[in-house]
Amino acid sequence: MSKKLLYISLLAAAIVALLLPSCTPGSCFEETNAYVKATFYLESSGKADAPDSLTLLGIGRDTGAIYIKSRNLRQALIPLDASTEGCGFVMKINGVYDTVSFTYTTYLQMLSKDCGYTFYHTIDIPVYTTNIIDTITIVKSSITTFSEENIRIYY
């Protein structure tokens, strides 16, 4: 009886050990960049409306634009520079140029074991020119990896 109990236990331990998942490193499937999520609104109607064309590039970044003549873009994802407390962008909406500057505080955020760390920000009211942009309002000043609207650009 006792030995039978022991054998059953050892068998159970072996089965449980086999069922446990192995400790292999996983992969990161999360968003790891905290963008300013900017939604475009028509100033005249007050309704969300994607511009016919949007070009966006960071001031001081000669290489590459974030968007080039992008069409039907309802929400632009604007990356902030984590190494400084502010950065600026040239925004060309429907062929008209404006500049938008952000100032912010930055803090580290652990995402997960697989993805590691990212930088989150808290933005102040942006400074901008008003050639085609009418106003920019802040909806949520915390810039995270979550899918939530941060600013509204009325044009």
Added chain:
Amino acid sequence: MRRTSVYIISLFAAQISIPAISQNSEIPVDTVEVPLKIRTALEISGPVLYFTDKNILNLEAFVTVDLDEKKSLYLGGGYSDYSYSQYNYSFLAKGSFYKAGVDFNLLRPEMTEGKYWAGGGLHYGLSRFTSETPYLKHDNYWGSVSSSLTEQKNWCHFLEISGGFKAEVLRNLSIGWLISIRKLIYTGAAKELRPIYYPGYGDGGKTLTYGLNYYISYNIPFKKIKVYIMPEPVEESEEDEENQDNTNNTQIGRQGISR
């Protein structure tokens, strides 16, 4: 995991219900002598796994003191040294942890003879550790930013439910295994910089962790107690009931015939 939890909870429920049934039973018919023991156990899988994976060292031990033939007091502790590294960061955590609680043996005393234990335990865990991120890197449109986090001391509190089996294979020497489920209760670490690993608890990204541990223990008998064995409740089988019914029917029939 949900099945395991249900199983363990069922075992506890069974443990609670046994004395209640016994109290209602008949007078004890026999006694069995059960040795109460102090068990000092060492976890053996941690050091063994360290030889295959140098990134994690887990040293763990516990002492249980039998309170009676069913319950024992559990005191455990250990040390953990963890390191992890991937393309964009590296992480280190090390520290000690302590656990206290009660274990329940669900086997009947006449079956165990003080040599076998199968049951579960409920433990409260406390971990005191340091963690640091010597290197981290983040890339985006603006380029690459490197940083680090200096060493920080933190606490972590958790609850542990365990279940398993121990058997005395040599005189006063037992081996056994325990499967544990842990629930994180509180951590002193900042929410945004939560460590990815807590010594004694495991993966910091999960509110529930589990583990399988193998133990070898030395047992010191310190007292013998007499445990009354309650008689098994005699259940009437359906066959008996049917036979009895048939007998009654026959009697009625006979009575009928005699009239």
